[in-house]
Amino acid sequence: MKYSHQMTYDASPTEVRAMLADPAFREKVCAAMRATRHEVTVEESSPGMTVLVDQTQPADGIPSFAKKFVGDEIQIVQREVWGAGTSSSLLVEIPGKPGALNGSIDLAADGAGTVETVSGDIKVKIPLIGGKLEGLIGDLLTSALKAEQRVGRAWLAGNR
Numbered sequence: 001m002k003y004s005h006q007m008t009y010d011a012s013p014t015e016v017r018a019m020l021a022d023p024a025f026r027e028k029v030c031a032a033m034r035a036t037r038h039e040v041t042v043e044e045s046s047p048g049m050t051v052l053v054d055q056t057q058p059a060d061g062i063p064s065f066a067k068k069f070v071g072d073e074i075q076i077v078q079r080e081v082w083g084a085g086t087s088s089s090l091l092v093e094i095p096g097k098p099g100a101l102n103g104s105i106d107l108a109a110d111g112a113g114t115v116e117t118v119s120g121d122i123k124v125k126i127p128l129i130g131g132k133l134e135g136l137i138g139d140l141l142t143s144a145l146k147a148e149q150r151v152g153r154a155w156l157a158g159n160r
Contacts, residue, residue, distance in 0.1 A: 001134040003101060004119040005142055007149040011156045013086045013107040016114045020105075021049055021082075025155055030055050032147045036073065047084035052077070065129065066136055069097060080105060090120060092141070099124040099137055118145060 009016050019025050023040045030038035030053065038055035056075045059067055075095055082088040086107035093100045103120015122141075124133040 001122045001131070001138060002119075003103065003122050003138050003141065004117065005145050007116045007118075007145060007152070008110065009114045009116065009149075009152055009156055010112065011114055012112075013109055013114045015156060016107050016116060016152070017082070017086055019152060019155055020051070020080075024160065025151070026051070026053055028155065028160075029053075029148045029151050032151050033057060033144055048082040048088075051080040051082070051088075054078075063136065066133055069126070069133070070094070090118065098126055099133060101137065101141065 011019075021042055021044075023042050026040040026042070027038065030040070033055070035055040035057050038053065040054075041050075041052040043050045043052075054075070054077045056073050059070050059072050059074050062070060062074075077093050077095055079091045079093075080088040088105045090103045090105050091100065099122070101120050101122045103118065106117045106119075108115050108117070118141075122134045122137050124130040124137065126133060
């Protein structure tokens with residue numbers, strides 16, 4: 001399933017990239033997403049960085065057909081590999097489960113602000129219900145990105 005979501009910020013792409021590189025920002029996002037456990041790693045490299053966010057969230061609100069696949073908690077591992085510019089590869093996986101998002105993050109100037117676009121392909125390799133689960137993952141990802149945008153807007157406004 002193709003996926004795309006855009007977020008806007010009143011800051012330059014350089015400022016948004018710096019925010020995304022800050023482990024404290026990533027930890028605030030995990031808290032906003034009600035993660036029960038999380039680990040954030042940002043490794044600077046030449047010319048970019050690798051961001052790894054490993055978090056566990058309660059499976060509250062997950063439909064019963066999906067809950068039997070994920071259990072009471074969902075572990076989500078997000079890996080971003082950034083170059084020197086304003087784009088990265090993105091891999092979001094649920095370890096031990098047959099679903100993932102493989103895509104990218106792109107930051108683009110938009111007037112005095114920035115548009116962050118998260119896009120990619122969501123794939124769940126389970127016969128008969130894979131498409132339903134892909135839609136559910138897309139909905140959960142959109143909810144997570146809306147939380148990230150709320151935290152990001154506050155962060156860029158100085159509320160850290």
